[in-house]
Amino acid sequence: MSLTFGTYTTNALANVLPSNLVLPMESFWGLDSSSANVWPTWLLEYPRPILPSFSKLHQEIFYGILSDEEAHKAKVELDLFKKRFDDDLSRRNKILFRE
Amino acid sequence: MTSPEGTKFCLESNFIIDLLNGKENAVKVFEEIKNSRLTVTSIASMALFEILRGQEKNQEKVNKFEELRKKLVVLPFGEREAIEASEIEKAQKDKGAAIHSIDIMIGATAKTNGAILISNDKYYQTIQIEGLKLRTY
Numbered sequence: 085m086s087l088t089f090g091t092y093t094t095n096a097l098a099n100v101l102p103s104n105l106v107l108p109m110e111s112f113w114g115l116d117s118s119s120a121n122v123w124p125t126w127l128l129e130y131p132r133p134i135l136p137s138f139s140k141l142h143q144e145i146f147y148g149i150l151s152d153e154e155a156h157k158a159k160v161e162l163d164l165f166k167k168r169f170d171d172d173l174s175r176r177n178k179i180l181f182r183e
Numbered sequence: 184m185t186s187p188e189g190t191k192f193c194l195e196s197n198f199i200i201d202l203l204n205g206k207e208n209a210v211k212v213f214e215e216i217k218n219s220r221l222t223v224t225s226i227a228s229m230a231l232f233e234i235l236r237g238q239e240k241n242q243e244k245v246n247k248f249e250e251l252r253k254k255l256v257v258l259p260f261g262e263r264e265a266i267e268a269s270e271i272e273k274a275q276k277d278k279g280a281a282i283h284s285i286d287i288m289i290g291a292t293a294k295t296n297g298a299i300l301i302s303n304d305k306y307y308q309t310i311q312i313e314g315l316k317l318r319t320y
Contacts, residue, residue: 146250148204150200158234161234162197
């Protein structure tokens with residue numbers, strides 16, 4: 085197969101770039117009238133950088149500071165704390181109110 | 184979607200652990216409510232924060248944890264809360280339901296202070312404390 089200069093420059097971007105980096109031209113069809121067509125085609129087709137969202141940049145610093153193991157351990161200790169508390173209260177109630 | 188700033192939320196201990204663990208559902212709910220008035224009961228605060236402080240030796244983590252702590256107002260367990268808790272406990276005993284005193288005290292504190300309790304604890308869904316607003320995640 086022989087490639088001419090023209091076919092190479094026409095197809096190269098679409099063949100090389102991942103599809104999510106090439107903006108679909110359909111998005112700009114509304115602009116493609118004689119009055120609105122002020123942007124050069126190469127500018128419309130140039131891949132836009134993907135920026136992190138504002139919310140991701142401003143995440144709270146305490147998210148995820150505990151590992152799964154640490155979180156599990158904290159929950160186990162919390163359950164033990166609750167159990168001890170309930171048992172102790174029940175024991176006191178028995179003494180005070182003969183429940 | 185965010186909650187109105189006037190709404191008060193009470194974060195239950197397991198929710199806080201899930202948040203610190205970065206659990207997606209917990210983070211999503213926190214992002215939604217973080218500009219509201221956030222509270223924690225004195226009982227949960229005592230149980231949870233002492234456990235975490237005692238467990239954690241990494242100062243950087245402790246500092247990050249304090250960032251969350253600073254956002255929370257501690258709701259006291261006073262006379263109003265004690266009366267409410269005793270009424271809830273009596274109602275549960277009359278129904279023959281299991282009594283988890285500490286959970287009842289937490290529920291009573293949230294209810295008395297007009298706060299929405301954020302918890303996945305099945306106990307609250309089972310006993311259904313009248314007038315307590317519960318938000319699961």
